[in-house]
Amino acid sequence: MTDTASHFHASRLLRDELAVLVAYTPIVPFEVLSRRLGLPAEQIVKLDANENPYGPAPAVSEALAEFSYYHIYPDPQQSELREALAGYAGVPAAHILPTHGADEMLDYLCRLFLRPGDAIIDCPPTFGMYSFDAQLGGGRVVEIWRTAGYGIDVDAVEAAVLASATGQDDGGRVKLLFLTSPNNPSGTWLPDDELARMLALPVMVVLDEAYVEFADHASRAAWVLEHDNLVVLRTFSKAAGIAGLRLGYGICPAWLMDELWKFKQPYNVNVAATVAGLASLRDLDYLHAIVATLKAERRRLSALLATIPYLLPVPSEANFVLCHVQGRDAQHVKRALEQQGILVRHYKKPGLDNCIRISVGRPEQTDRLVEALRSL
Numbered sequence: 533m534t535d536t537a538s539h540f541h542a543s544r545l546l547r548d549e550l551a552v553l554v555a556y557t558p559i560v561p562f563e564v565l566s567r568r569l570g571l572p573a574e575q576i577v578k579l580d581a582n583e584n585p586y587g588p589a590p591a592v593s594e595a596l597a598e599f600s601y602y603h604i605y606p607d608p609q610q611s612e613l614r615e616a617l618a619g620y621a622g623v624p625a626a627h628i629l630p631t632h633g634a635d636e637m638l639d640y641l642c643r644l645f646l647r648p649g650d651a652i653i654d655c656p657p658t659f660g661m662y663s664f665d666a667q668l669g670g671g672r673v674v675e676i677w678r679t680a681g682y683g684i685d686v687d688a689v690e691a692a693v694l695a696s697a698t699g700q701d702d703g704g705r706v707k708l709l710f711l712t713s714p715n716n717p718s719g720t721w722l723p724d725d726e727l728a729r730m731l732a733l734p735v736m737v738v739l740d741e742a743y744v745e746f747a748d749h750a751s752r753a754a755w756v757l758e759h760d761n762l763v764v765l766r767t768f769s770k771a772a773g774i775a776g777l778r779l780g781y782g783i784c785p786a787w788l789m790d791e792l793w794k795f796k797q798p799y800n801v802n803v804a805a806t807v808a809g810l811a812s813l814r815d816l817d818y819l820h821a822i823v824a825t826l827k828a829e830r831r832r833l834s835a836l837l838a839t840i841p842y843l844l845p846v847p848s849e850a851n852f853v854l855c856h857v858q859g860r861d862a863q864h865v866k867r868a869l870e871q872q873g874i875l876v877r878h879y880k881k882p883g884l885d886n887c888i889r890i891s892v893g894r895p896e897q898t899d900r901l902v903e904a905l906r907s908l
């Protein structure tokens with residue numbers, strides 16, 4: 533049909549890929565819930581988004597208040613922040629790219645590698661943004677389900693990558709493999725030997741380390757220096773407690789940095805996030821102390837959850853604990869907690885049927901939660 537002025541609607545100009553997408557379902561904002569329940573915001577126990585209940589170091593708020601150049605654009609090369617991150621992550625600044633949250637780097641990677649029809653491997657149950665970003669660009673999502681203990685089915689990943697690389701499957705090529713360690717929402721760790729096996733495959737591996745500070749194992753950031761097909765993602769949203777300011781970073785091989793410099797928005801990281809990130813990295817004693825506090829609280833929370841007859845907690849290396857709910861409906865548990873001003877995340881999907889995920893909070897928040905769970 534030809535477009536005449538009277539028949540034309542601009543929505544017809546949209547890309548076809550958008551038709552299959554659904555909008556992100558946001559959770560009820562904290563202030564709205566507090567009004568609805570008639571509870572002051574500070575009495576809401578928010579354990580549904582893995583945020584850090586302590587927030588950033590006091591030095592971060594001071595640095596933000598004192599900074600007086602908010603009217604000046606940020607440094608597109610992010611030199612000072614990249615130098616500070618190099619010291620923290622233990623890799624040279626030339627391999628580090630700060631982004632507007634780790635989520636921005638996920639978007640960049642999908643847009644850099646995927647043409648419509650190209651595929652990613654997603655290993656559900658896991659973080660939802662990998663398949664979301666891939667589908668935005670018309671990418672296909674090959675799902676390799678995790679095993680019963682939430683480990684990666686490495687044989688199946690290997691078979692899927694090799695079939696695609698030799699043209700034995702019908703679609704476009706598998707280009708990106710997303711791995712998360714510790715995984716969200718299971719809190720489980722991907723062992724070194726399994727990661728090494730997958731790095732030997734002809735695919736770009738994206739290792740999401742959003743929760744690595746809380747793990748009982750070491751980061752694989754420095755592996756990027758040895759593996760040209762690895763990107764490691766990190767964030768200030770969880771351990772550093774500035775989720776609202778949006779600051780993450782990718783640790784990338786040199787050849788990929790060259791492409792990202794052409795690709796990234798010049799001012800992708802704003803000045804407030806930069807000031808806060810630098811101040812966090814100057815006060816690592818605070819960061820380490822908060823992480824130690826949250827890890828100790830995770831152990832206490834897991835032990836207490838194990839005493840609730842209808843909950844089966846999964847051992848976690850992150851700042852949250854996934855629980856299978858047995859003999860009752862997880863959504864009812866979530867709703868009943870919500871009535872008492874306690875927010876947790878509920879899941880009802882394959883691999884996570886009838887589960888709740890509880891973020892690690894302050895000790896008094898754990899106590900309120902456990903008391904409420906006992907009384908249900």
Ligand SMILES: *Cc1c(COP(=O)(O)O)cnc(C)c1O
Pocket residue numbers: 632633634635636659712715716740742766767768769775778779780
């Ligand atoms: C929270 C989270 C992120 C997002 O981090 P931002 O820096 O806030 O964008 C990335 N990956 C996983 C697995 C997460 O849970």
